[in-house]
Amino acid sequence: MFLFLGLAGVKMPRKTTGVLGVLAMAVTTIIAYAAAFTYFFGTDQGQVVDGVRQAIVTTDWTWLSFFKDQLVVKLGVLLDPISAMMLVVITTVSMMVHLYSLGYMSDHHGNPEKGFQRYYADLALFTFSMLGLVVSTNIFQMFIFFEMVGVSSYLLIGFYYESPAANHANKKAFIVTRLADLFFLIGILTLGYFTRTYDFLEMLSTPDKAQAAIATAGGATFMGCSVTAWALTFIFIGGAGKSAMYPLHIWLPDAMEGPTPVSALIHAATMVVAGVFLIARMFPLYVIEQGAMDIILVVGAFTAFYAAAVACVQSDIKRALAFSTISQIAFMMTSLAVSSSNSQLIGGHEAGLGYMASMFHLFTHAMFKALLFLCAGAIIHAVHSNENSRMHGLHKYMPITSIAFLIGCLAIAGIPPFAGFFSKDEILVACYEKGLGWGLWMSMVAGMTAFYMFRIYYLIFFWKKHEVHGEHEPKDQPWTMTLPLIILATVSCVAGFVPFGNLVTWNGAPLATHTNWAVAGASVAIALVGICLATVMYYKENPLPEKMKNAMSGLWTAAYHRFYMDELYQFITHKIIFQGISKPIAWFDRMVIDGFFNMLARLTGGAAYAIRRLQSGNTQTYVAIYFLGALLLAAITTVVILLI
Amino acid sequence: MEITLLMYLVPSLIMFGCGVYGFITRKNMIAILISLELMLNSVDINFAVFNRYLFPHQFEGMFFSLFAIAIAAAETAVAIAIIINVYRLAKKVDINDITKLKF
Numbered sequence: 001m002f003l004f005l006g007l008a009g010v011k012m013p014r015k016t017t018g019v020l021g022v023l024a025m026a027v028t029t030i031i032a033y034a035a036a037f038t039y040f041f042g043t044d045q046g047q048v049v050d051g052v053r054q055a056i057v058t059t060d061w062t063w064l065s066f067f068k069d070q071l072v073v074k075l076g077v078l079l080d081p082i083s084a085m086m087l088v089v090i091t092t093v094s095m096m097v098h099l100y101s102l103g104y105m106s107d108h109h110g111n112p113e114k115g116f117q118r119y120y121a122d123l124a125l126f127t128f129s130m131l132g133l134v135v136s137t138n139i140f141q142m143f144i145f146f147e148m149v150g151v152s153s154y155l156l157i158g159f160y161y162e163s164p165a166a167n168h169a170n171k172k173a174f175i176v177t178r179l180a181d182l183f184f185l186i187g188i189l190t191l192g193y194f195t196r197t198y199d200f201l202e203m204l205s206t207p208d209k210a211q212a213a214i215a216t217a218g219g220a221t222f223m224g225c226s227v228t229a230w231a232l233t234f235i236f237i238g239g240a241g242k243s244a245m246y247p248l249h250i251w252l253p254d255a256m257e258g259p260t261p262v263s264a265l266i267h268a269a270t271m272v273v274a275g276v277f278l279i280a281r282m283f284p285l286y287v288i289e290q291g292a293m294d295i296i297l298v299v300g301a302f303t304a305f306y307a308a309a310v311a312c313v314q315s316d317i318k319r320a321l322a323f324s325t326i327s328q329i330a331f332m333m334t335s336l337a338v339s340s341s342n343s344q345l346i347g348g349h350e351a352g353l354g355y356m357a358s359m360f361h362l363f364t365h366a367m368f369k370a371l372l373f374l375c376a377g378a379i380i381h382a383v384h385s386n387e388n389s390r391m392h393g394l395h396k397y398m399p400i401t402s403i404a405f406l407i408g409c410l411a412i413a414g415i416p417p418f419a420g421f422f423s424k425d426e427i428l429v430a431c432y433e434k435g436l437g438w439g440l441w442m443s444m445v446a447g448m449t450a451f452y453m454f455r456i457y458y459l460i461f462f463w464k465k466h467e468v469h470g471e472h473e474p475k476d477q478p479w480t481m482t483l484p485l486i487i488l489a490t491v492s493c494v495a496g497f498v499p500f501g502n503l504v505t506w507n508g509a510p511l512a513t514h515t516n517w518a519v520a521g522a523s524v525a526i527a528l529v530g531i532c533l534a535t536v537m538y539y540k541e542n543p544l545p546e547k548m549k550n551a552m553s554g555l556w557t558a559a560y561h562r563f564y565m566d567e568l569y570q571f572i573t574h575k576i577i578f579q580g581i582s583k584p585i586a587w588f589d590r591m592v593i594d595g596f597f598n599m600l601a602r603l604t605g606g607a608a609y610a611i612r613r614l615q616s617g618n619t620q621t622y623v624a625i626y627f628l629g630a631l632l633l634a635a636i637t638t639v640v641i642l643l644i
Numbered sequence: 645m646e647i648t649l650l651m652y653l654v655p656s657l658i659m660f661g662c663g664v665y666g667f668i669t670r671k672n673m674i675a676i677l678i679s680l681e682l683m684l685n686s687v688d689i690n691f692a693v694f695n696r697y698l699f700p701h702q703f704e705g706m707f708f709s710l711f712a713i714a715i716a717a718a719e720t721a722v723a724i725a726i727i728i729n730v731y732r733l734a735k736k737v738d739i740n741d742i743t744k745l746k747f
Binding site for chain 2: 616617618619620623624627
């Protein structure tokens with residue numbers, strides 16, 4: 001029965017037409033749904049043993065084998081709660097994006113889009129890599145698919161390869177994530193070397209095994225910390241690169257140069273959560289190594305706040321959404337990190353609450369963020385601009401999009417009964433259990449989320465009457481574009497009622513979830529405050545935002561420039577790395593290494609030039625010299641013999 | 645009067661010296677070839693004489709002279725052929741004009 005999933009994995013990344021792509025994607029989606037459904041609700045496979053959901057490996061095929069089987073790289077399909085959930089998320093969003101792209105990519109500012117087939121091929125490649133990533137049975141397979149995801153992301157960001165901005169953006173994305181993947185690889189190798197296995201099941205399936213894996217490392221230490229902690233930290237850096245955690249987030253806002261459906265698929269819903277998925281996959285190890293977990297906690301909490309602050313002032317709709325994504329992913333990371341500390345029952349909640357909440361949020365976030373991005377795509381398609389100064393007052397023209405966007409905003413802000421409420425509430429509860437400070441911090445960020453999302457919403461759809469730019473009035477888009485919006489909006493409304501605690505937990509045992517009304521009430525109140533604030537400031541045109549901007553102009557400018565992180569990177573790469581390191585190395589290479597060989601060549605050439613006049617072509621001269629030489633030799637020989 | 649080894653070697657040396665001198669100074673390629681033969685013949689004499697006087701019961705030197713004479717005949721034929729070709733090409737056989745055989 002689970003062989004179906006294999007089919008989902010090997011979906012060929014070559015579809016010549018969009019329709020074929022959509023159909024293939026639909027088949028994949030159905031298969032993945034079937035697999036996930038069978039996994040969660042099937043009874044004939046013995047997935048549930050003693051109330052604990054087992055992980056299942058359907059195929060595991062040895063791909064590479066080195067050093068007489070000491071290092072074996074396998075490819076296989078591993079199905080457990082999180083990978084089944086990810087299958088659903090990826091195929092759903094990907095399906096929506098495929099369908100949506102039929103409409104979105106059909107024309108580009110009025111002209112037929114170039115490279116339509118390339119686009120679908122890239123999308124299919126991406127989906128394939130992502131599916132392969134989530135069903136990986138070992139870290140190496142995961143790393144391979146991690147790279148493939150990076151490559152397909154690079155291709156899709158640079159889809160408009162004629163635009164320099166897109167080229168810069170895809171290079172930046174690729175380099176930054178590549179750098180992070182380097183650390184990931186170091187982490188993998190360290191971990192594999194000391195624990196003697198790369199296999200997830202061997203390493204992680206139960207806490208005992210994880211403990212044993214770490215024990216195998218034998219307490220080897222490096223610079224005061226255990227090697228496993230180092231390895232896990234490096235692996236986290238890899239995940240942070242993909243998931244755009246501070247300070248490796250810089251590529252994500254630029255990645256918005258790609259077509260908007262791509263942003264929805266890759267940079268909102270699926271690829272960027274690969275890092276979260278990675279940490280979740282390695283969770284049993286992280287639980288034991290608290291040092292690595294604390295790093296994740298601090299990075300996650302800071303990123304959540306930082307990205308939310310930046311998102312409050314961005315004028316480009318997609319950039320604002322991108323920072324919102326960073327912030328939400330940081331929520332998931334934080335949630336994972338706080339999950340570890342609850343090693344015993346606290347306040348009626350079990351240990352893995354944060355983990356469950358994180359996965360839940362991953363699921364709901366994928367839905368509503370894809371929805372928001374697809375709405376943004378529809379708007380951009382209608383007004384041909386990313387800047388929200390060109391939008392304003394679109395509510396009258398695009399009612400369906402407007403309502404869908406509103407639902408997305410409500411969901412992300414955490415208003416019941418929309419999806420985000422449930423997952424975010426669980427996260428906040430988990431944070432409060434970790435400590436009051438963390439809880440308050442994350443609540444504040446949640447309030448900011450509500451504020452900036454509604455700021456965007458009002459600026460797009462209200463604020464003032466729309467001035468028509470371009471040749472036609474903006475209007476709702478064709479059905480291929482609105483249908484996904486409607487479906488995703490519906491999902492965003494109801495996804496919160498999925499009994500997630502029964503399905504996805506870190507050790508497979510069901511986890512009872514209770515809505516903590518104190519926390520929930522507080523977070524809803526904060527969200528409402530944020531929304532009200534946004535309503536007051538942005539519902540219709542007024543001078544208030546301008547005044548606030550002037551009052552805090554320094555802060556505003558800094559936030560608008562993303563707190564100068566890009567400039568800092570520019571400075572580091574150009575001034576320090578290029579000038580300070582690369583230049584001396586280049587000089588050394590040119591002057592010393594090249595110089596040495598140039599000198600050899602020059603010496604030989606010079607010597608040859610000096611003696612070439614001896615070769616006159618005059619035979620008799622040669623003979624004369626030959627005789628002289630022979631005489632000289634004879635004389636020398638005679639002298640030597642006489643002396644001896 | 646007994647004929648000694650030295651009595652053979654001195655004419656041989658004179659022949660060889662003449663050959664070298666002719667080889668270096670003559671401009672005509674035919675004359676150079678003749679000088680070359682002179683040197684070869686002096687060496688042949690040396691072979692035969694050393695064999696005769698120093699190792700009278702062996703014949704390697706004799707055979708070597710015969711061998712060298714045969715080789716010299718063949719070599720002369722080749723050299724004459726080359727000279728004729730050069731002559732056809734350049735209409736002269738002056739060694740100073742044949743300086744193209746360098747790199």
